[in-house]
Amino acid sequence: MKILVCISHVPDTTSKINFVESNSQFDTNGVQYVINPNDEFGLTRAIWFQEKQGATVTVVNVGGPETEPTLRKALAIGANQAIRVNATPTDGFFVAKQLAHVIQTGEYDLVIAGKESLDYNGGMVPGMLAGILGYNFLNSCTELTIEATAVTAVREIDGGKETVTTSLPLIIGGQKGLVEEKDLRIPNMRGIMTARTKPLTVVEAVDTPTTTKAISFDKPAPKSAVKLIAADNLDELINLLHNEAKVL
């Protein structure tokens, strides 16, 4: 089985979010980048398939040279090889177009992307990939088992979960649950050393029309200070929730 894991390179969750150039660009100054958490669950599941079922795992990112440390980290965790599509990811559709091209060229059986990235929160890429390629697609996937080409998976639904069967080739939008958090891999010394010798191929982007453009950013207005209510004055809390906030 050939697995492709899509890796988004995102600011670490505790990063300060600021913008520059008249609020048109994200300020990368001092920001630590990590593998998008949803993708990390997918990557670990892919490594599990590699170890238990003999799959090969390729990781891919659409981004400039600055994302290579993130791809190297994925290699150190255990991926066999990496691909970087050399382009600035302008929107979800652009990224999906690039990845679709990589998938068609490499003939992958299973493509794992995160259901959403932590930076632009688009939630677009896995679904768009499926739309472009016409593959089977499962979003918000929390469990995945594969026997030959038969797939059993679980997806989250509002208020519960749903078990489905399908077949390869398949694209999933994955999330927490694909593996337990305690099973997430961190690179060890040996992994880091071998990652240096693993292939990281850079390919050029394919042309695609734009569908959306990021114009500008802004931050929510500063919040007014919390109203503290004495613990023995709960009537006041109920009064405020009823008359001021109007939520009761």
Next chain:
Amino acid sequence: MSILIYAESAEGKLKKVAFELASYAKKIAETLGTTVTALTINASDTSELAKYGVDKVLQVNQDKLSSFNAKAYTDVIQQAAEKENAPVVVLSSTTDSLYLSPLVAVALEAGYASNVVGLPVSTAPFQVKRNAFSNKAFQITEITTAVKVIGLAKNSYGVFENPASTTQEDFNPTIDATDFGIKVVSVEKVSGKVSIADADIVVSAGRGLKGPENWGMIEELATVLGAATACSKPVSDLGWRPHGEHVGQTGKPVATNLYIAIGISGAIQHIAGINSSKIKVVINTDPEAPFFKVADYGIVGDAFEVVPQLIEKLKAFKAQHA
């Protein structure tokens, strides 16, 4: 030409988000000088859509669509959008609609903006405001294609009555047999409880509750309020509560009218998931807990003393306002 909304239903009944979409689409339609068409799939009673400004309902009733299927539903929405010559298609942010929207966008060759939090800031060029960076910032996105797909964030617009005289029409789209590559084997829903996705109020508790045996009062508080229960991540990691209740950056996002956080510190990853809730109440023993910085109302106090009293007071309040 008409603005198309996909009005979701569950077990034949329209969901509340359908009315929010209708209210929202009506405003866009007024700006663009056009009408609103709502597409329903296997909904038994669609009459309520008229209250929120829907001019036409396209009703699809097909047995093979009885359980959600992203590809087949995408076909239906695509054909409805083409039939109505819709310049804008609006979907919600339920789990199903988040699944559908990117597929619909590709099918219609449309630009798609998700997590949209308000009416377009401009319609020519077409620009919308959306949440980004885990709700820590907004992004203005321009959709440059002829057809636009919008994913409206839950509770970001509200529900507004705007009665219209609505026509109903049966719609029979053709569905490709190859769409059924994914087969539903079983569905497990938490029954008899308000789910986080549908709730207007969420009562959430964290590690400050010390152990799963103490959740009785959290559930009781939720019952009194007609709320859903939720928790912080360590609580679900420890197995005190089911995973489906964990909210935050790696859990579920919550956009409710009222979020009550009890014994939760307010770590940045937790806040990322609840930022879009309107009113936040925090109960915590530690006056320095970061949650107080984002809360609207705060009580510095011990949950084990405050919550039981709050339950009693709320019961009395509810009895009075019944």
